[in-house]
Amino acid sequence: MKFTSVLGGVAALTAATLLLSGCGRTDDAASGPGETTTIDDGPATGTISIWAMGAEGEALPDFVKAFQKENPDVKIDVTPIPWDAAHNKIQTAIAGGNTPDIAMMGTTWMADFADAFATVPEQISTDGFFEGALSTTKVGDRAAGVPWYVDTRVLYYRTDIAEKAGWSEAPKTWEELSQMAADMQSKGGSTWGMRLPAGNDSFQGAMWMPWSAGAELTDGKNWTLDTPEMTKGLEYYQSFFTDGIADPNVDTSPGATEAEFVDGTAPMVVEGPFLRGQLEAVGGEGFADKYTTAVLPALDGSVSFSGGANLVVFDGSDNASSAWKLVDWLSQPKTQAAFFEATGDLPASTAAWKESAVAGDAGLATFGTQLETAKAPPVTTSWVKVAAKGDQALEALRRGTGDVADVLKTLQGEADTIGLD
Secondary structure, three states, rough: OHHHHHHHHHHHHHHHHHHHHOOOOOOOOOEEEEEEEEOOOOOOEEEEEEEEHHHHHHHHHHHHHHHHOOOEEEEEEEEEEEEHHHHHHHHHHHOOOOOOOOEEEEHHHHHHHHHHHHOOOOOOOOOOEHHHHHHEEEEEEEOOOOEEEEEOEEEEEHHHHHOOOOOOOOOHHHHHHHHHHHHHOOOOOOOOOOEEEOOHHHHHOOHHHHHHHHOOOOOOOOOOOOHHHHHHHHHHHHHHHOOOOOOOOOOOOOOOOOOOOOHHOEEEEEEOHHHHHHHHHOOOOOOOHEOOOOOOOOOOOOEEEEEEEEEEEEEEOOHHHHHHOOOHHHOOOOHHHHHHHHHHOOOOOOHHOOOOHOOOOHHHHHHHHHOOOOOOOOOOOOHHHHHHHHHHHHHHHHOOOOOOOHHHHHHHHHHHHHOOO
């Protein structure tokens, strides 16, 4: 079982997205997809080119040998691409008409290049994927990709410190979470009760609170950020700082989250599956027995962030039928379960979670449950810009330089100016 690849894929996706938050849909992108490809029942043939980033790009050459064995007349040309170069490389390829047949596409990049993606053929079923993941493939009224792997956030907490604080079960409500965090400090001996998102990507990382209160980011036409539901969520976020439970000057440097979790400085945090591997590396042998995971505590519901990557076929593909056959194979439950074994990437197919490779990992059960209600940000080129403004809003709340009403009024005005593209 490997965990480092999840860090290389999902976590790097977030970092790369933030790095390129100013990028929008290229003006040179195709005006829209042409006629939808029809897939025949025959084997895949010819050469299929595919671009993939990070650990996924490194794993694919060996992994797709099974597909080549089933389709002996096909050749698959995999090009691994560094995350920090991927966005510009894709943009340049679209402008120059030099796109591959298939590309791995981060969920937050779908809108940037959507005009260049072919529509998913009706022969490829998009049933059976987690709803949050499936929503990231929809551009307007069409499916522009197929979910490949997913990411979500759950609550990690130190069970040994919780026991000292008098807690033997995970918190299920917001009230219980706040009390448990306070008890971790006063009775468990921790410096802080919980670590909350700060800095880059903090707004997206904290959206589980407004979503739990029933907030929506948009109504489909406009941003809906200054609402009673969003207010509830951000008031809850701010309460951890005003009550002295969370550190307003939290260290956001690489490695700080796992270091503070392992040494007990901040014994609770909301993070993704990649943290398991990091904790294993930092905490050493036996540390896994000192913590557990739980679905996020709820107000109206337990709702977390859904991210990951999709598979897309470019509209200009010269071998579209075979390309879609490979996409279909990669999206099958058994294939996704096998890819999890190879990389640690969480399957987007719900059926894959019943395969022994996934079901046999007891530590993943929490993530599977959380994915059932996880939500993704809207598929729009302006999301990263609005999220960056949201990061600034949380900064003001965390440091006490603004109240929720004022920061949401400002954030709504900024989002209205940016627009919903």
